[in-house]
Amino acid sequence: MGTSTGTGDPVITVSGLRMRYDSFEAVRGIDLEVRRGEVFAFLGPNGAGKTTTVEILEGYRRRTGGDVTVLGEDPAHAGPPWRARIGVVLQESRPERDLTVAECLRLYAGYYPSPRGIDETMELVGLAGQADATATRLSGGQRRRLDVALSLIGDPELLFLDEPTTGFDPSARRAAWDMIAGLRSLGVTVFLTTHFMDEAEHLADHVMVISEGRIVASGPPGTLGGRQRAAAEISFTLPPGASVAALPGPVRDALVAVRADGTGGADHTLLRSARPLAVLGPLIAWAEHEGHDLPDLEVRRPSLEDVYLALTEPGTDALHPEAPRHSEAT
Template structure:
């Protein structure tokens, strides 16, 4: 997608399987929204080939549109209609709509069926947005930042709703800035930065996350020194450490370090109450993948699929986590 000489989306390739929850991630200005709008048929692309449910969305007809549902990042309810009336209105646009009661139960709004749409809470309005997108019984649902502004409880409820859609066989194309949301919901994740795809994989393998080193940190027990620690522990220590009197270790084989450390502490009747073991989170990997880079590195780093081949620029930046 070009705007004059500027390429907002730079020849990307992506493939989404039927029935999966696919998370499309990227920072603001990366080309994420432009890509989604092209897939939805709301924006005409400059070049390339696009097929959604077997048709080009740029030339799709009303029948094709009845097979997709779209939840925009922001929307407003019909002011003078109840929840049920809103669904009845939208159901009239589709040839074979889903049942109103069934849809309300699916999104957790059955108890608000008679409430005025304008009187719903923020979380309830978002559920209504999803209900309006589902009333046509779509095969494919685009969810754009579905839980922005939700409290933790509402977010969990929304996640359960999306999981329910997967069980129904609905394909979900999700965009979100919440990495825990992508990790919880997505079968597969793709990251776009500066108009190019920089990584693709499952939440657990994205950017080589499954191969990154484990971080181990703990406070040095009183009365001991660094030289008192086992050799394997000292060798795994990161020079800059984790803070004052706190050690940071890094190892791709954490048990080789944890075993000697625990044995050493038990042999001296010492406690390690703040011992922490963690692998880099999906957010850590995402931030490394989307970190600003020189234009040349970004150009060299494009990748079009998760198949084996040269590491992308994003994957090279993720090496810093390993």
């Protein structure tokens, strides 16, 4: 998770935001605050009201109700000087035809009163070596870097990033993450929307989840939805010749399920406990005493994706504050 280096004063303040389309209320009285210098991840499924909210913050859509302040002004009434202080990277965009990277940046720099230097901007996004490359011939990852460069050329205080790594391979995604995280050193506040939970966890200082037009969770990625208090899952394969009945009492008490692997091999055992050390200690001591190895022993807390699904998908049972006393053999 990223660490904010900003001053902490609010850059975005929203109170009671509502947006209605005829009889449908897309945003239902939400509040949020984004502080200077942080990466703020705004998450939600399609149709949750996420895009509507972002467009209101960017000044592209007028709201039905509520109060919104972005960089000290109401986006619905802000003029060109305010717009020059923000940068927007849309989910999809097309580069200027027949222009090089440097020429694209020079063109866009002319729209701002105090643009950032072209060479500096290319260096920031890792395009210094492609200054003379035609924009339409760049790879997908390089085009996305150009999108970010075009949003940074005006030297914005606030940057809206919409799904910045969609379609990227793992290597390109990691490089993009480094670039986004590096914006903190410039004092840029980043408002990020993404469907990749690992991206939000890696980059964000603060995460907010919207579902059906309402905020359902807000906080640092590591504590969102109480995940730091949720039970851990412990899994391992029973050693050959061992049985569940032979396991120590604390291990049996945490047992959730024993599942056959379907090939006639050893059974896979799943435990769940809010106090994993109280289970792991007896399990490891038992294995060492009996001369067993547990090569696939795994301990995991609920991931940010688990939390997100539990918050946004009805019936999803992803978080367990304590271990249920239930087991089943198949």
